[in-house]
Amino acid sequence: LKYMKKFLCFVFVLCFLLCSCGNNESKIIDDLSMSLSPPIKMRLLITSENINAEATVSFFYSNLAVTMRAEFISPDIISGLKIERHKDGRLFADYEGVISELDGKALNVVSASCDILQLIRDDLSTYGKVVDSIDERYGQIDLDVNGKNVTLFFDKESKAILRITSELFDLPVRIDIVDLERIENTIDVTVGDIH
Numbered sequence: 001l002k003y004m005k006k007f008l009c010f011v012f013v014l015c016f017l018l019c020s021c022g023n024n025e026s027k028i029i030d031d032l033s034m035s036l037s038p039p040i041k042m043r044l045l046i047t048s049e050n051i052n053a054e055a056t057v058s059f060f061y062s063n064l065a066v067t068m069r070a071e072f073i074s075p076d077i078i079s080g081l082k083i084e085r086h087k088d089g090r091l092f093a094d095y096e097g098v099i100s101e102l103d104g105k106a107l108n109v110v111s112a113s114c115d116i117l118q119l120i121r122d123d124l125s126t127y128g129k130v131v132d133s134i135d136e137r138y139g140q141i142d143l144d145v146n147g148k149n150v151t152l153f154f155d156k157e158s159k160a161i162l163r164i165t166s167e168l169f170d171l172p173v174r175i176d177i178v179d180l181e182r183i184e185n186t187i188d189v190t191v192g193d194i195h
Contacts, residue, residue: 032128035159036124038067039059039184040058040181043179044176046173046174046176047175055070055071055072055073056071067087069082069083069085080096081095083114091114113175115169116166119168124141129142138153140152141154148168161180162177163175
């Protein structure tokens with residue numbers, strides 16, 4: 001009877017610890033998902049193959065005509081390029097007043113970066129899994145998307161997303177989040193008037 005009590009106590013403690021770990025992982029993922037909920041504005045460094053770019057990206061509520069806007073700061077060749085995702089999912093580009101709809105192959109690093117951010121916002125809570133980090137200074141979450149891996153690195157204390165790596169769309173992309181802030185949900189329509 002004495003050993004049975006000790007064994008049951010051990011099982012109870014083990015179950016409690018396992019349940020707590022699961023809840024903690026769920027809370028981390030929920031907190032990170034909430035940090036990406038609109039309306040937000042991020043400053044990003046995007047690296048892919050031979051491309052290094054800096055951009056600001058804003059996400060707005062899904063019921064607005066424009067749900068996402070990106071404006072590239074560097075390199076010089078695309079500085080001033082504005083990209084908008086409309087409620088119907090289409091992407092539009094505005095470069096020095098020339099406006100065009102982007103297809104899947106045009107500006108693929110730009111489209112891929114926007115699509116990766118959208119995917120993480122939509123699917124992190126459902127498909128994200130906290131894993132042992134390859135860098136002990138940061139937390140890590142992996143998402144398996146159509147057999148390809150998307151990895152998020154986050155600050156363990158502040159729960160801020162710091163970096164996203166992805167090989168989706170057959171394009172290796174690294175997105176470093178330099179700054180993230182909550183914004184007003186009103187947008188000045190520039191490209192958004194296009195139908």
